[in-house]
Every structure is written in C-alpha cells, then in structure tokens.
Amino acid sequence: MHMIRVEPRCRVIIDNDWAGDPDGLVALAHHALSPANRIVAVTASLTNPMFGPPGGRAQAGGHLAEDLLRVLKLPELPAVHAGPDAPFIGQPRANPAARAIVDAAEAGGDLPLILVCAGPLTNVADALLLDPAVARSLTLAWVGGAARDDEEYNYFTDPAAADYVLGNRDLAVWQFPAETYRKIVAPVAELDVEFRNAGPAGAWLWEHFNSLEVPGFVKFGPLWCLGDSAPLVVTGLDDSTSTYVETSAAPQRRTYTSVDTRLIMADFAAKLQLQG
Template structure:
C-alpha cells in the first residue's frame, strides 16, 4: 500500500562535505526519502585538512553522494556537482557546484515552492555562488548547520571562516542557522544506528558499511553516541519545526537561530522511511 500522501512544501539544494563525517550522508538519505521536499541540486564541498590532504576530496564526496542516491534508486538529480578543494578566496571562481547553485536559484519556482539551500558543511560553494551572481541571494533561504557562540571552536565555520563571514554578511540573504549548541544535541545511540542499518535494506547496508569502514585520524575516538547534527535542517524541509524553538532577528530578510530541535522526531522519521524504502 502507498504511504499516506504528503504534499511537497519546498525545493531543496543540498551542499555538504560528503567525504567528511558520515552524518552528512545520513542527512542526504533522509532528505531524498522525504516527500515534503523536492531536491533540485546536490553539491559537494571541500573537507578540512584534518581528514587528510584536501586535493580530490570534493570530487570524492560527490561520488559518495551520487552512489548513495543510486542505492536509494533516486536518480534525480542525476549528477552531484563538486566544488573546489581550496577555501573561499574572495575572488570570482568558477566551479560546477557554484554554477549548480546559481542555476537552481534562477530556475522558476515549481508549484510556487520556496527554495531552501541546506548547507551542513563549510559555506565555500555558497560563497562562490553569491560572489559570481549576487542577485540570487534573494531567491533562497540558507539553512546552515554551523557556527557557535565561539565560532573558532566549530568545524563548519573554521574549515572556511572567510566563506562564512562573506555569506553571513550578505544583507539580502535569509538565514536559518543551526549552531553547534543546537546540532550537537542531535545524537543517537551507536547500538540503535547499527541495528537500523543492519535491518533497513540495501541503503541501510550501504550506510552500515560506510560507518564501519571510516578512515579517521588517530585522535578520533568513538563513544556510545553518534552525533547526527547534519540532519537538523530536516525540521524545515522534510518535516516541520512545530516542536522546535528559535529566535529571530530582523524582518527583511529574517535571520533565525534554532535553539532546540526534536531529536526523537528526526530519528523516528528517518528510521521509518529507511525501513519502508528497504
């Protein structure tokens, strides 16, 4: 039987450093399985040098994201566009990722659906796109997983601080921010994730093998909980923020900071969708 019908409520561009922490790919799978959003572009950004030499990592991340979409048998969009492997320079710079963002922002709003650019990594590709075509700033809302009360301590910010300052300094851009104080509380027990991946069909198996095959620096030690912070924006795309809390500043455009999101809602929805798809 078909699932109860869910109407789409937004179009989504998804940008992340897919070759970094694997929680980004969990977020991608969740977005891809969510009927409430329509993915119009997927782009891949650089990774921090802590994961090894950055050369080729954006393309490697694009390949991972594309492979996951194939495993999910969801081939639209069929191409994941890679950005550069170097941080934002402040000078106009062409990349497939920047051009994909620009094209999606310039496309007509299908069925009147608003456009949300979900970035759960460094803001490099977003900065490059805004520098090339400043007019697109009013065409989408940025949902960014990143930043903190002390920005220097937060991964997505310190991977490319120049990009973050440039993007967040754009006065024409609406931003919904999920800072570290919020996204780091989206956690799941490792045992629960392991059981889910083992029992959720081909996509679950793919994610299980990814998590078990991680090549991480020696200083990274795993505990009993896994942070799935990159899934935070699901409350404004594939789900609803009715159980979230946030503060707002400004009116045109609005700057919103999420102070709490519903971890149980996100995890239960992801587990159900992954099992149904499997």
Template structure:
C-alpha cells in the same frame, strides 16, 4: 494500502563536505526519502585538512553522494556537482557547484527554495559572488557557527566564506549553531541495528560507517552526533516542536535554539525501513 499522501512544501539544494563526517550522508538519505521536500540540486564542498590532503576531496564527496542517491533509486538527482578544493578567496571562480546553485536559484518554481548547507560555506560564497541575485531567490539553512566563542568545524574550515555569506544583508539565513545541532544524537546500537536491517540503503550506510579511516587515537563512545540532520525540521518535516529566535528584520534571520531529535530520528529510521 497506501500511506497518507504528503505534499511537497519546499525545494532544496543540499550542499555538504560529503567526504568528511558521514553524518552528512545520513542527512542526504533522509532528504532523499522525504516527500515533503523536492531535491533540485546536490553539491559537494571541500573538507577540513583534518580529513587528509584536500586535493580531490570535493570530487570524492560528490562521488559518495551520487553513489548513495543511486542506491536510494534517485538517479534524477545523482548528478552531484563538486566545488573547489581550496577555501574562498573573494575572487570569482568557475566551478560546477557554484553554477549548480545559481542555476537552481534561477529556475524558480511555486515552492520556496532552501539551500541546506551542513559544511563550510565555500560553495555558497562562490555562488553569491558568481550571481548576487541568488540571495533574493532562496533561504540558507546553515549547520554551523557557535554562540560561544569556539572553533566550530564548519565555520573554521573556511571562515572567509562564512563571513562573506553571513554579511550579505539580502540573504535569509536560518542558522543551526553548534549548541543546537549537537543535540541531534543517536545511540550507536540503534544506528547499527537500523542499518543492518534496512535493505540496500541501510547496507550502504553500514558499510560506510564500518570502513571509516580514523587515526589510532580516535575512540568512539555510545552516541553518534547526526547534527547535519538538524535542518530536516525546516525541509522534510516541520519545526512546530523546535524553538528559534528571530530578528524583526527582512530577510529572515533565525537562530534555532532547539530541534526535536526524536522526531528527526524516528522519521529517518522509519523511512529507511520502509525503503526496501
């Protein structure tokens, strides 16, 4: 018996520093398994130097994302485009990630287009500089920034890019700041059990998590933050159980203040188990 048919509600471009924290790849798997969103592009950005010398990391991330999409049997979207390994300079740069975003925005379609960025905004800034019309064609759902004055990772990996993008008054932005995305946590035991018992995709993610190279001083607790999955409430799911504040201006500027962690996690784990 087939499950109730879920109709697509949006198109998505997914941008992340895939070679950084592996929660981005969990979010990518969730998007790829969600019939409510239609992936039209995947791009890879630079990583913070805390993950090692940045040279080649955008391409390494692209290779990781492409490998996961192939395991998920999504070869049509596994051509992941890498951006620059250097932060945004304010000067036009010819890179594949920026072109992929521009092309997806220009392609049009009946469904709204959401650019999900859960890393530094480098590729988004490069795309807007390459073609300012991108701002009129999509909504940016960004995991990053913080209401409190703190050194939030995604912002401070490339603050020049973040400032350039967020200052664009033509761009609709739905922001998931640190205070919100850090609410999305899962017990390590639940992830371990799910990955071990969920077919090839689960095995791929289990191997990824169990082969992480971290400094000796890094220790892990019983919870793992999956903050990059927060935008699923506006792409593969629905934000009916989330809360946000919104300015009265157009284009839309939202700041999500809470997301339904159990909705996100239950949906992801069920889809992962069903994808055998």
C-alpha cells in the same frame, strides 16, 4: 501499498562535505526519502584537512553522494556537482557546484527554495559572488557556527566563506549552531540495528560508518552525533516542535535553539525501513 500522501512544501539544494563525517550522508538519504521536499541540486564541498590531504576530496565526496542516491533507486534525482578543494578566495571562480546553485536559484518554481548547507560555506560563497541575485532567491539553512565560531568545525574549515555569506545583507538565514546540532545524537547500537535491517541503503550507510578514516586522536563513544540532519525540521518535516529566535528586520535571520531529535530520528528510521 503506498505511503500516506504528503505534499511537497519546498525545493532544496543540498550542499555538504560528503567525504567527511558520514552524518552528512544520513541527512542526504533522509532528504531524498522525504516527499515534503524536492531536491533540485546536490553539491559537494571541500573537507577539513583532518580527513586527509584536501586534493580531490570534494570530487570524492561527490562520488559518495552519487553512489548513495543510486542505491536509494529513487527517480528524477539530480546529478552531484563538486566544488573546489581550496577555501574561498574572495574572487569569482566558476566551478560546477557554484554554477549548480546559481542555476537552481535562477530556475524558479512554485515552491520556496532552501539551500541546506551542513558543511563549510565555500560553495555558497562562490555562488553569491558569481551571481549576487542568488541571495534574494532562496533561504540558507546552515548547520554551523557557535558562540565561539573558531571552535566549530563547519566555520573554521573555511572562516572567510562563512564571514562573507553571513555578512550578506540580502540573504535570509536559518542557522543551526553547534549548541543545537550537537544535541542530535543516536546510540551507536540503535544505528547498528537500523542500518543492518533496512535493505541496501541501510547496509551502504552501515559500511560507511564502519569504514570512516579519522586521525588517531579521535575515539568513538557510545553516541553518534547526527547534527547534519537538523535542517530536516524546515525541509522534510516541520519545525512546530522546535524553538528559535529571530530578527524582525528583513532579510530574516533565525537561530534554532532546539530541534526535536526524536522526530528526526523516528522519521528517518521509518522511511529507511519503508524504502528497504
């Protein structure tokens, strides 16, 4: 039996620092299993030095994303393109990730295009610098920023990139700041149960949560933040149970003040079980 039919509502580019916190990989699996969105490109960004020397980390993250997509065994999923390991420099630098974003924007299509970034905005900044027309071809859904930006991981990993992207007057942005995304949490016990009993993809995710290398000062508690899944409410699901504030002027700037955690987590658990 097939799942009840769901029509695609958008095309998505997924950008993340896949070699960092594994909640990004959960979000990638969720998008890949969601028929309401169609993935047209996946790109890998640099990681914060807290996860180790930055050299080769974007490429390593790209390999992780590719491996997960292979485990999911879904048809017609795109290749993963890695960006640079260095922060934004404010000058054009053609790299595979930026080029993939530009190509996806130029390809057009019958559905709106959403660029989901749940990491530093390095690849997005490089793409906008490479081709400014990208800004008018898509909406950026960014997991990042906070009331104090310098205290938020995705911002301070590459503040120059964030300032450049958010300062673009042609770019529509749907932002999920720290005050919102940090409330998307799941009990570790629940994740253990779901991953262990959801086939090869669940086992793959379980292994990466258990093998994450972090600095000694990081201590894990009974809850795990899955903040990178926040944009699912505007891609694979619906934001009818979320709240936000937005500007009336174009381009649209929207800040989500709450998202439905139960909706996101229940949907992912069900899709992982069906896939397994």
